[in-house]
Every structure is written in C-alpha cells, then in structure tokens.
Amino acid sequence: MSQEKIETIIELRGIINQFGKQRIHDGVNLDIHRGEVLGLVGGSGSGKSVLVNTILGLNTPWAGSVHFQGLDIPKLSPKQMLEIQKSWGVLFQHGALFSGLTVSENIQLPMVEHSKISSRLMKELADIKLKLVGLPIDAGAKFPSELSGGMIKRASLARALALDPLILFLDEPTAGLDPISAAAFDDLILFLKETLNLTVVIITHDLDSLVRICDRIAVLIDKNIIVGTMGELMKNKHPWIQDYFHGPRMRAAQDTNKREAL
C-alpha cells in the first residue's frame, strides 16, 4: 500500500449527528483509504456505532455528506444503494446470524438474493467462504444456536464475505473472545485483507488488535475525530488519548507485539 497512490474509498465531511438535544458528532471529517485497516476507538457512548451506521446508510446524518467511491450515500436511489450495499460486508457485534437458517444458508442468503448463479455453485462458494474463515465444513449444516461465540463471529464474517465485498465493517469482532481466539481472529482479518485486497474498518476496544492489525486509528473524542497512526497518536497531548494510549494495558499490548516481531 505504501508505494501506491492513496485512494480514498469513503469520504465523510462535516457529519453532525444529533439525537434530541444531545449532539454526538459535531462536524466529523474522515477519509478511509483503499487497502487500509482503520481502527475506530472512543469511549462508551462516543458514537462509534452511530458513525458506522451513518456510513452504511442505516442512520441519516443531521448534516454533512458521506461519499462512497464518489457517490453521495444519503442521496442515492434505492437501486443505486443496493449496488453499493453489495460491495460492503458488515460483521455485527453479536454476529446477527439469522437464527432460523443454517450457517451455510446464512452465507448463501446474499447470493440467493442478489445473484443468479446455480444452487450448486452457491453451496460450493459457501463452503469456500467457510474454509476461508477457518470453520470446518460440517459447521455449515449447523444452526447458529449450536455454535460457540468464536464460531458465530467467524460464520458471520463468512456471510459478510459472501458477495466478495470491497470493504468490511467489523463491530467489535474480538469482544467476548478468549485471547487465543481473539489473536486468531486478528490473524484471520490480516489474512483476508491480504488475500482479498479488502479495506477494513474495525470498531474495537481490544488494544492488542489495535496494535497488531490497524494501519491507522481514528479516535472519536469531544464529538470530533482525530486520525493518525499509532505513533502519531502516542504523541498527541489530549488527556483522553494520553490515558488511552499510555495506560498499563496499552503498554502490555505493545510489549507483546514487539516480542512477536522479534
């Protein structure tokens, strides 16, 4: 990514989100570059999910514009919106797998809805996606309620990948996973990013993930956003950022990462 020209895939300008009298975002500007992993952090209630929902068109901002590859999202017709929706995959915090469908059917659902390929090919592609996210093939026949937390996350990721998206949104993918599964999930995201040329936006509180996989980090703070690499943010003087990036847990996370790099 370093030598290539930086291409902005998503552009947020002057986003204001307000619920009642409470203003959550006050003029947020954010560029998401093609091929990067962007971490989105912020305290509870700082509006991380609201911001992602704004990009996804699930929430119409009070003011401001969202451009996806040059298209103004809130102003698109439903048909144009559908075209865009096919090019992003979303992993919700609790998986949001459809409980009445098997894992394989969950993965095939976007294909059934949006493409005309044969059911045999759909089944094969679903199997490939299962393998891609590191699930055994027989997990495809299971229902979401029969899976463990880590498997649900993986299955849900496989569904997000069903239509081979350009960009992947992950809402706290490693929350609630044990450290080993969480590290494996980080590896998986890196692997997918490399092999599928994905752009990844990841909301996370997992400092290990931040250190290991994020190219840049966006901090939602004081109703606005500060973006930078880990190194840049470490130097930032804002007290919350100081607390966040210099806390004991952060130091531990960086130590592990250094040890791994050695």
Next chain:
Amino acid sequence: MAKTSKFIELQPDNNLLNVGIMGDWIMENASVLESLLTDLDIEIEQYDSIRMHCNGLENIDTSGAWMLYQKFSQYEERGLRASFEGFKDVHFKFIKTIQTLDKQPCPECMRDRSFYGAMERLGGLTVKGVSHLGEALGFYGRIAETFFRSIRSPSHMRISSIIRHVQEAGINALPIVAMMAFLIAIVLAYQGATQLQKFGAEIFTINLTAISVLREMGVLLTAILVAGRSGSSFAAEIGVMKLNDEVDALKTLGIDPFEVLVLPRIIALVIALPLMAFLANMFGLAGGALMSITVLDIPLNRYFDQILGAVSMNDFLVGMIKAPIFAFIIASVGTFRGMQVTGSAESVGRLTTIAVVQSIFLVILADAFFSILFAKMGI
C-alpha cells in the same frame, strides 16, 4: 470454431484449445461466467489439452477464482492437459488461496437415509416424546411444590407480581371481553329468533341465549380469547427471558424461577379469568336484552322475568366453575412452553404458537369433559 464473449475467447490450435480469460471474473458476473463455463465443457470434448491465458484478466475475486480453479481440476481429472499462464501476481494469489483451501480435508456429513436411519429417527422421536411427557409431569410437580411452599410461608407469594399480571392479563382485557360477549349474545339471539319464530316460540330465544351464554359461551370464548392474548404473552415473555439467560441468572441469585415467573402468572390468571367470565356473562345478558327489546319487542321487565324463570343458579355456577380450571390450563401451558425455549429467537415463535394452539385445544377438551360430567350428574 472460435467463440468470443466479454470474458472468454476460444482459439483452437489442432488438439489444443487456447482459452483467453478476460475482463472481470467477479461475483457480479458470476451467473454469466457460470453458463459460459458450462458451454466450455461441451466445446472441450474435441480437444486433448487446454491452455488458459489470463493476461486479459482485470479483476478476480473468490467466486471467479473458484470457478476457474474448479474447471481446471475437473479437466485434469478427465485426463486433459490443462495449464494456466499469464497470471498477474494479485490474481494468482486468489487461485493459490482457493487451491490451499480446497485441499483441506472435508468430513462427510451425509444423513443416513437407509432403513436403519429411518428406524433411528423413529426411535429418536419416541424417546423425545417420552422425555417430553416426563418434562411436563415434572413441571406440574414443580408448580404444586412451589404453590404449597408459598402457602406455608406467604413471603414466597409474590403479591405485587400477581397483581401486575391480574392487571395485564385481566383488567386490560376487560373491554374486548365485554364487547365480544355482547356481540356473541346478539348473534345467538338472532339465529335463535329466526328459527323459533317458525314455531311461534320467540320468547324461548331468551332462554336459549341466557342459558348458552351462562353455561358455555361466556366462559369458553373468554378462555379462548385469554389463551390467544395471555397464553402467548406468557410463553413469549418467559421464552425471551430464557434466551437472555435471565432464568439462569435468577437461579444463581438463589431465586426460584417457578416462584417469581411461573406461579404468579398462574395464580393471577386463576383470579382474573373467573372475573372476566363473570363480566362476559353480564354483557352477554345485556346483548340478549338489547335483542329482545329491538327484535322480539319484549320489554325489559318481561325479559328479566323470563330469565328468572328459565335460568337456575346452577346454570350460572356450571359456567363459572370452569373458569379457574381453564385459567390454570392456559397459564400452565403458556409458562411451560416458555420455559422450554432454548437457543434461538425462532424457538420463541414456535413455542408461543404451540402454547396458544395447545391451550385452546385443551380448554375445548376440558369443556367437552365438563359437558359430559354435568350431563351425567343431571345438573
């Protein structure tokens, strides 16, 4: 014969088929690509080797890569000499990934469809049925146990919870129950009047309406309405709590879920349903009165005289005695099904439906039983 399209270009060279792979091999074009590759299967039969030239390939994703890879391995299996060339690094990465993934072992998970398989499923169903019966018995046992424990130490009786459910299941439903009974009485009276007129016995319409409302219709229709209204909400409320692990949370906090969730609902409905049935009876009689004044031209005082002559206290009691029993059936089935919820949101929906259908069925079954019983007793 050379065929061309946006994605594939065929150039035969004696026994070798050169296939130019071009354009975007991505999900969006997957259905076109799939049919193109099927056509290629027929074409390939005349050749003994195939070479895929991928210089013209612009974009590829896992679906395109899978289709190419799969064709490739299929042809190799058939004994054709197959080769790829001209891949860009970015594109080859996909094929490599797919290849490594495909080589991973895949366990067979076929369902056994033989005779033994069928026997096994039948056995499974039987075991499930029997254990289900055991579960139901256990449930009623727990209700009885919790009930007697609560009676011995009234602090275990959740009065506020009972009152809340009386309010929700009973008092909030009064308008609809009253309306329904009123309308049913009108329907009955209308039908009765048209038939009895033929014998000049219109006055007996009053007997017909009053007795059927008091003995059967009032309580039965109230029970069916409550089964649909409260039976379902009991099952769904408890089911969702079960899904959220709230029931387990209660247990770990040393609180008996039967004491706080099941018993208050049952007691509340046993209190509320007789009151609702009573109201239904009164509105049924009112509906009858309206009909007798407007259609039969019988004044109100004669209507009451006729009723007092026709209806005995027993008719009223026969109806009312059924109310608490129906209430117990509805509430226990609803809470039982709610407690059975496991796993997914779908199971809440399924068990709620079962709760309603089953409680209505059991109420009607019990009503039939009572009819026979009272007939034998001569009441």
